[in-house]
Amino acid sequence: MSMIFMAAFLVSLLTLSGWVAIAYLFPNNDSHD
Known part of the structure; x- marks a missing residue:
């Protein structure tokens, strides 16, 4: 596994x-009340 892939995966996971x-x-982005 390349370090770039690992870094991208970690960044994506943290961002998500x-x-x-x-x-x-x-929850103020999709407030329906």
Whole structure:
């Protein structure tokens, strides 16, 4: 496995986790109330 692939995977995972966490903590993007 190349380091570039590993780095890209880690960055994607962290970004996705952060995005999900923010979307869960601050649900103001898709507010339907």
